[in-house]
Amino acid sequence: MTATSTPHVALFVSCLVDLMRPTVGFAAVKLLQDAGCTVDVPQQTCCGQPAYNSGDRDNARKVARGLLQQFQDYDYIIVPSGSCAGMLSHDLVDLFDDGDEAVLAADVAARTQELTSFLVDIMGINGVAASYDGIVTYHDSCSSLRAMQVRDQPRRLLESVNGLTLREAQDHQVCCGFGGTFCVKYPAVSSAMAADKADRLAETGADTVVAGDLGCLMNIAGILKRRRSPIRVRHVAEVLAGMTDTPAIGDGRPT
Amino acid sequence: MERSARAFTHNAHKALADDVLQDNLVKLKGNFLVRRERARDSLPEFDVLRDEAKAIKDHTLAHLDLYLEAFEAQVTATGGQVHWARDAAEARAIVLEICRAEGARTVTKGKSMIAEEIALNPYLEAHGIEPVETDLGEYIIQLANEPPSHIIAPAIHKNRQQVAELFADNHAHLDGRLLDDIDDMLADARKVLRERFLKADIGITGANFMVAETGQTIIVTNEGNGDLTQLLPRVHIALASIEKAVPSLEDVTTILRVLARSATGQEMASYTTFSAGGRRDGETDGPEAFHVVIVDNGRSAMLGSEVQDMLRCIRCGCCLNACPVYGKLGGHVYGTTYSGPMGSVLSPSLFGIDEMHHLPNASTLCGRCEDVCPMRIPIPRMLRYWRERETERGLAPSTARWGLNLWSAFASRPTLYRRLMRIGVGVLGRLGRRHGGFANLPLAGGWTRAREMPAPEGQTFQDRWQRGERP
Ligand code: SF4
Numbered sequence: 001m002t003a004t005s006t007p008h009v010a011l012f013v014s015c016l017v018d019l020m021r022p023t024v025g026f027a028a029v030k031l032l033q034d035a036g037c038t039v040d041v042p043q044q045t046c047c048g049q050p051a052y053n054s055g056d057r058d059n060a061r062k063v064a065r066g067l068l069q070q071f072q073d074y075d076y077i078i079v080p081s082g083s084c085a086g087m088l089s090h091d092l093v094d095l096f097d098d099g100d101e102a103v104l105a106a107d108v109a110a111r112t113q114e115l116t117s118f119l120v121d122i123m124g125i126n127g128v129a130a131s132y133d134g135i136v137t138y139h140d141s142c143s144s145l146r147a148m149q150v151r152d153q154p155r156r157l158l159e160s161v162n163g164l165t166l167r168e169a170q171d172h173q174v175c176c177g178f179g180g181t182f183c184v185k186y187p188a189v190s191s192a193m194a195a196d197k198a199d200r201l202a203e204t205g206a207d208t209v210v211a212g213d214l215g216c217l218m219n220i221a222g223i224l225k226r227r228r229s230p231i232r233v234r235h236v237a238e239v240l241a242g243m244t245d246t247p248a249i250g251d252g253r254p255t
Numbered sequence: 256m257e258r259s260a261r262a263f264t265h266n267a268h269k270a271l272a273d274d275v276l277q278d279n280l281v282k283l284k285g286n287f288l289v290r291r292e293r294a295r296d297s298l299p300e301f302d303v304l305r306d307e308a309k310a311i312k313d314h315t316l317a318h319l320d321l322y323l324e325a326f327e328a329q330v331t332a333t334g335g336q337v338h339w340a341r342d343a344a345e346a347r348a349i350v351l352e353i354c355r356a357e358g359a360r361t362v363t364k365g366k367s368m369i370a371e372e373i374a375l376n377p378y379l380e381a382h383g384i385e386p387v388e389t390d391l392g393e394y395i396i397q398l399a400n401e402p403p404s405h406i407i408a409p410a411i412h413k414n415r416q417q418v419a420e421l422f423a424d425n426h427a428h429l430d431g432r433l434l435d436d437i438d439d440m441l442a443d444a445r446k447v448l449r450e451r452f453l454k455a456d457i458g459i460t461g462a463n464f465m466v467a468e469t470g471q472t473i474i475v476t477n478e479g480n481g482d483l484t485q486l487l488p489r490v491h492i493a494l495a496s497i498e499k500a501v502p503s504l505e506d507v508t509t510i511l512r513v514l515a516r517s518a519t520g521q522e523m524a525s526y527t528t529f530s531a532g533g534r535r536d537g538e539t540d541g542p543e544a545f546h547v548v549i550v551d552n553g554r555s556a557m558l559g560s561e562v563q564d565m566l567r568c569i570r571c572g573c574c575l576n577a578c579p580v581y582g583k584l585g586g587h588v589y590g591t592t593y594s595g596p597m598g599s600v601l602s603p604s605l606f607g608i609d610e611m612h613h614l615p616n617a618s619t620l621c622g623r624c625e626d627v628c629p630m631r632i633p634i635p636r637m638l639r640y641w642r643e644r645e646t647e648r649g650l651a652p653s654t655a656r657w658g659l660n661l662w663s664a665f666a667s668r669p670t671l672y673r674r675l676m677r678i679g680v681g682v683l684g685r686l687g688r689r690h691g692g693f694a695n696l697p698l699a700g701g702w703t704r705a706r707e708m709p710a711p712e713g714q715t716f717q718d719r720w721q722r723g724e725r726p
Contacts, residue, residue: 013716015666019680020709022716030726041720045666051659053620055642055651059663066667142621175579179619181655186264186617187701192271192583193619194706222706225692241726250709252691 007075007123009037012088012112014081015046016214017235021249024214027241028080028115034241035123037078042070049087052095053180061095068092068104076122077108080115080237081213082144083180088112090147114144115237116212120153127160130242135165137206138236139197139220140173141213154212154236161239169200169209178219194223201231208248210236221250259590260602263613266588279414280585283405287576290520291627298516308513309631311506312567316558322467322500323549329470333532335545343373346550350375350459350492353546354384357490359456365474365481366390367461368406368570369494369550372592372605375459386459387451389480391444398425404586404594407518407572412585415440448480458484458542462495463569464510465547468503471531472547475514475524482528491530491542496550498566510569513629518571553605561640562604567630568597574624574634580617589614596624600637608641612650615641676715684713 009032017024025041032039044067051060067088071077079085089112096102119125136158144150158166177183177193197220201209209224209231211217221233232248259266270276295301315322327337340346346369354362362379364370364386376386376397388397392409396402398421403409410418418440419433426447434440460481462472472493474481485491501507515521533545557563575581575595586594591602591611599614608615615638624634645651665672687693687710696708 018716019676020711022712022714022719025716025720026724026726033726041717043669044717045669045672046662048666051663053639053642054655054659055639055644055646056656056659057643059659062663063666066669142619142623146622146626173623175619175621175623177579177619179621182616182619183702185655186267187704188271189267189580189583189617190619190702191705193579196583218709219706221709222692222702225707225709226694226705243726246712247691250692250707252687252689 005036007037009039009076009078010071010074011039011041012047012071012077012079012084013041013044014079014084014214016218017080020218021214021235023243023246024080024235024237027235027237027243028078030241030243031115031119031128031237032078034128035119035125037123040074044070047084047087047092048095049084049091050180052087052091057095064092064095064105065101068101068108071108072104074111076118077112078115078118079112080235081215082114082141082148082150083213083215085112085114086143086147114148114150114212116154116157116240117148117150120156126156128157128240128242130240131162132208132239132242132244133163134208135167135204135206136208136210136239137167137169137201137204138172139169139176139201139209139211139216141211141216142175144212145173150212154210157240158210158236164239167204167206169204169206171196171200176216176219178215180215183219190219191223194219198223198227198229202229206231208232208234208239210234210239212236217249221248225250258606258610260606260611260613262590263588263617266590267584267617270584270588275414275417276412276585279412280582283408283411283576284582287519287572288627291517291573291576292520294516294520294522298512301513301516304509304513305629305631308510308629309567311501311509312630315500315502316498316563316566319497319500319558322502323497325467326465326470326500329467330532330545330547331470333470334535335470335532335547338546338548340548340550340552342552343550346373346494346548346552347375347378349548350494351379351382351384353490353492354379354457357456357544359384359490361385361387361451361455362457362459363387363389363452363455363484363488364393365458365460365476365484366393366409367459367494368403368592369461369496370459371403372552373550375494387448387455389448389452389484390476391441391478391480394444394448395421398422402587402592405572405575406570406593406597412587452483452487455488457490457492458486458488459492459494460485462493462499462547463514464501464507465495465499465549466501466504466507469531471529473507473527473529475511475527477519477521477525479526482526485528485530486541489542490544490546491533492546492548493530494548494550496552497554498568514569514571517573517627517629557604562600562637564632565597565600565604565637567632568601569630570597571629573627573629577623577627578618579621579623580619596634596638597632600634600641603641603644608644608648609650612641612645615639615645673715673717677718680711680715681713684711686710688713
C-alpha cells in the first residue's frame with residue numbers, strides 16, 4: 001500500500017471517544033489534517049467489540065455490518081484507539097465467513113490504521129508542532145502494543161513536543177486491568193490490577209500519563225482520582241495536537 | 256484434586272485479601288519473566304526455534320494416531336509395556352493394578368500434572384498405597400494438603416516461613432524446631448525424602464515427551480528427583496497424556512531449547528532424563544519393569560476442534576508468569592489442575608464449559624500470554640471461543656445478555672443511537688461537570704468501589720461534528 005500525498009481518510013471515532021471524550025476526536029482530526037489528509041467522519045456507532053469479546057458473535061455482527069457500509073471508499077480508516085483498531089483490522093474478518101460482506105471486511109481490515117502508527121509509519125511524520133510543559137509517561141495499551149504493533153511511534157511523536165519530558169514507567173507494557181467487560185465482571189480483580197498500575201505510574205514522578213486508548217485512560221484516571229493523585233490523564237492525541245486546555249480526563253472544570 | 260472453578264469470584268476475593276500470598280506473588284513476577292527475557296535475548300534464533308517447535312507439534316497432532324502407535328511399538332520392542340486410558344478412572348485403575356501386581360505399599364512420585372489431573376494420590380491412599388511426592392515443591396504442598404498453584408513451581412505461593420512451619424509440624428526429628436535457612440530446609444527435605452526413595456516399590460513420573468522413533472519417555476527437572484524416582488524402585492510407571500508424543504529425538508531437541516528458556520530462563524533444565532524399556536540382561540541399574548500409561552481424558556475430542564492448538568502446550572508455565580490476572584491471584588483461585596491462561600483454555604476443554612465458565616472470562620484478553628508462549632498458542636482467540644460457547648449455552652449472566660442485546664439494538668441504528676447518546680451524555684456531563692467524575696454510580700458499584708467513573712465531557716463528538724465544529 002502506498003500513500004498518496006493527500007490521502008482521503010475516514011476517522012473511526014470509537015464509541016468511548018464519541019461519548020466520553022470528543023476532544024480526542026478533534027485532536028485526531030487536527031493531527032490528520034496537519035499531516036496533509038482530507039478527513040471525513042462517516043456515520044457510525046461502535047466497532048462491535050463489546051459483543052465480540054463477550055462471546056456474542058451475533059450482536060457483534062449486527063453492529064459491524066453498518067460499519068462495512070459506511071467505511072468503503074476511503075484510502076485509510078484511522079482509529080484513535082488500539083483496541084478498536086485491532087477489532088477492525090483483525091477480528092472483523094472473523095465475523096463474516098464468505099460472500100460480499102467478507103470481502104468488504106477484508107478490505108476495511110487492510111485499510112485500518114491506529115492513529116500514531118499511521119502518522120509515523122505511513123505519513124512519515126517525525127514530529128509535531130505542539131508544546132506541553134511537563135513530565136509525561138506513556139502507558140502501552142495492550143491492543144495497541146500487541147494487536148497493532150504500536151510501541152515507538154507515539155513515543156517518537158511525544159519526544160518532539162516542545163517542553164515535554166518522556167519518562168518510562170516500570171511495567172508500562174502490563175495491562176491496567178480494564179479489559180472491556182472484564183472490569184464489570186470482576187471489578188475487584190480489575191481494581192487490584194489498576195492499583196498496581198497506579199503505583200508504577202506514581203513511581204515515575206510524571207505529572208501526566210498518556211495512552212492511546214480511552215478504556216485504559218478512564219480506568220487509570222478513575223483510580224488516580226480516587227487516590228487524589230495529582231497525576232493528569234490524557235489521550236496521546238490531545239497532547240500531540242496541543243489540545244490540552246480542556247480539563248484532563250476525570251478532572252472537573254475550574255469553577 | 257477437588258475442583259472449585261465455580262467459586263472463582265469468591266476465591267479471587269480471598270486471594271486479594273491474603274497479604275502473605277500477595278507478597279509471594281510479587282516475587283514470582285520479578286523472577287521468571289525477567290530471566291526468560293534475558294534467555295530469549297541471548298539466543299538470536301529464539302523466534303525461529305519457536306516456529307519450528309510449533310510446526311513439529313502441529314505435524315504431530317495431525318498424525319497423532321500414527322505417532323502414538325509407533326511409540327507403543329517401540330516401547331514394546333524395548334521391553335516396556337503401554338497401557339491406554341480413556342479417562343481418569345481408567346488411568347487410576349491401571350496404575351492401581353500395576354501396584355497390586357507388584358505388591359507395592361509405597362510409591363514415590365516425580366512431579367506430574369496428569370497425576371494431579373486424574374487425582375491419583377487420594378485414590379492410591381484410599382487403596383492402601385502411600386504416595387510420596389519427591390519434587391520439593393510438590394512435597395511441600397503435599398504436606399500442606401494443597402493442590403499445586405503453578406505448573407512448574409507448585410509451591411510458589413508459599414514463603415520460607417510457611418515452609419519452615421510445615422517441616423516443623425511434619426518432620427518428627429525436628430521436634431517442632433523452625434529452620435530458617437533455605438539450605439537447612441533443603442538438606443532436611445533431602446534427608447526425609449532419601450529414606451522414602453529407598454523404601455519405595457514403584458516410582459511414578461510424568462513425561463514431558465514420548466518419542467515415537469525410540470519409545471523413550473523424557474522428563475525434564477531441576478532437582479534430579481525425577482531420576483531417582485524412576486531409577487531406584489523396581490518398577491517405573493510413566494504417566495503421559497496423548498499430546499506428549501513427538502516424532503523423533505531431533506524434534507525433541509528443538510522443543511527442549513525453547514522449553515527451559517520459557518519456563519525458568521535457563522538454557523537447559525538441569526536434568527533431562529530419557530527412559531527406554533526396563534533393565535535388560537547384563538545391565539546393572541534401572542527399573543526391572545517399565546510401564547507407560549497413555550491418558551486421553553478428553554484430549555482426543557480437542558483434535559480437529561477450535562481448541563486443538565492448545566494441545567501444543569509444553570507446560571512451560573510462561574503464560575502464567577506473564578498473565579496479570581494470574582499474577583494478582585495465584586493459581587488456586589482457578590480451582591482446577593491447570594491455572595492461568597493455558598488452564599483457562601484447557602480446563603473447559605477437558606472438564607466442560609458448564610463447570611469452568613468463569614475461567615475464559617477471567618482475562619482482560621491483553622494478549623501477553625500469546626506473546627510469550629514458546630509454542631505460539633493463540634490463547635486469547637480460544638478464550639473468546641469458550642466465551643462464545645458460554646453465550647450459546649445461555650450460561651452467561653442474563654444481565655450481560657440483556658445488556659448486549661439492548662446495546663446492539665441501538666448500535667445498529669445510527670440515527671437512533673445518536674439521539675439517545677446525546678441525551679445520556681448530556682445529563683451525565685452536567686452532573687459530573689464540577690467534580691469531573693462520579694464517586695458512585697448506580698449499576699457501576701463494582702467499578703466505583705475502588706475507582707471513580709470519569710464524567711463525559713457533555714456532548715458527543717458526532718453531534719459537535721454534525722453541527723459543523725472543526726478543530
Ligand atoms: S500455553 Fe504456551 S506459555 Fe503457556 S504453558 Fe503452554 S506452552 Fe507454556
